Amino acid sequence: MPLLAIETTCDETAAAVVTRGREVLASIVASQERLHAKWRGVVPEIASRAHVERIIPVIDEAVRRAGITPHGIEAVAVAVTPGLVGSLLVGLSAAKGIAATLRVPIVGYDHVAAHLYACRLAHGEAVRYPCIGLVASGGHTSLFLVRGPLELERLGGTIDDAAGEAFDKAAAILGLGYPGGPEIERAAREGDAASHRLPRPLRADRERFDMSFSGLKTALRYLVRPPGAPADTPAPTGRPRADLAAAFQQAVVDSILAKVELAVVKTGCRTVAVGGGVAANTLLRESLADLGRRLGVAVLMPPMALCTDNAAMGAIAWERLERGEDDGLDLDIRPGTDRAWR
Ligand code: KG4
Ligand code: ZN
Helix, strand or coil, rough: CCCCEECCCCCCCEEEEECCCCCCCEEEEEHHHHHHHHCCCCCCHHHHHHHHHHHHHHHHHHHHHCCHHHHHCCEEEEEEECCHHHHHHHHHHHHHHHHHHCCCCEEEEHHHHHHHHHHHHHHHCCCCCCCEEEEEEECCCEEEEEEEEEEEEEEECCCCCCCHHHHHHHHHHCCCCCCHHHHHHHHCCCCCCCHCCCCCCCCCCCCCEEEEEHHHHHHHHHHHCCCCCCCCCCCCCCHHHHHHHHHHHHHHHHHHHHHHHHHHHHHHCCCEEEHHHHHHHHHHHHHHHHHHHHCCCEECCCCHHHHHHCHHHHCCCHHHHHHCCHHHHHCCCCCCCCCCCC
C-alpha cells in the first residue's frame, strides 16, 4: 500500500501518493505564486492562510488521482524541517489528523534531503552513495557529502542569500515578475552574458565550499541605479535588461559550478545529485552536465517538475518507514535547519 506525503514548507501546498516501490501514483502541487507576486517574495502570513484553504482539497485530489481510497493509505509522511513556522504547522496538523483517523504511522522528513531524493526517484540506483549533493532553491543553497538518502553532511553553501532568493531579488531590481528565476532565464535568452562584469565572490577560495550572492545582487542594483541616482530611476527594459539578466544568471551559475567542482575534486565522489527549484534553470543544467563530462563524473538532475517544491519527493519517508520508524503524534516541526533529529 502507498504512503501519503504532505508538503507545506513554504508557498506550495502539495500532496503525493507514492508506493513502497517508489512509484508516484499522484502528485498535486497548488502553487501560491499569484498570491505572492505582488510582493515579489513569499509573505509568511499569506502563505499559511492559503495552505489552510488548500490542504484538504489538494490531499483529496492526490488520493483520488492515485485511484485509492483514504483507507488504502499505509502511512503519512510530512515535511517538518526547514520552513516557515505557520506553513509547516498546517501540513503537520493535516498529517496528524489523517494518521490518527486511519491509525497509521506518521513520519517527518527533511525538505532539503527530500530535494535530493527527487534525484533518486528519477534515476534510482544510478545515484551511487557517497555522492555530492547540491540543493539550490529559494531558501537553501548547500553542498553536501551524501552517504545515504538520510545521511547528509553539509560541506558548505551560501553564507548569505540562497541562489533562488538572489534570482527573485534580481528580478525585482530588473522590474521582472515573481518567481524571479524563470523570469530572469527568459529575459537572459535575448542578452549577452559578457556584457557586464559582475562579481563571483569566494569563487577563487579553494579551501571553502561556501558561496555568496548578496554582493552580486548589490552590484546588479548599482548597475541599474548607481549610488546617488534618483530613487525613481526606471528599471531597464529591452536589450539592456536582457544583458543584465544574462550577466547575472551567468555569475550565479559560475559561482555554483566552481564549488561543485571543488567538492568533486576534494572528496573524490563520482556522482553529483542535484535538486531544488534553481536546478530547473537551463544554463545551470547544461553547465553542470558539461562539468560532469569534463570531470568524468555522473551529474544527475531530476526532471523540472521534481526540482521545484512538490510532495513526490516525500518518498524519502519510505527510507525511515523501512527502518520501522514511526514518529507518532508527538511529531513536531523544526522551522530552522537542524539535521540532528534523524
Ligand atoms: O525548491 P523551490 O521550489 O522552493 C524552495 O524550497 O525554496 O525553489 C524556488 C526557487 C525560487 O527562488 C525560484 O526563483 C527558483 O527556485 N527557480 C529558478 C528557476 N525556476 C525556479 N531559478 C532559476 N531558474 C529557473 N528556471
Ligand atoms: Zn524547496
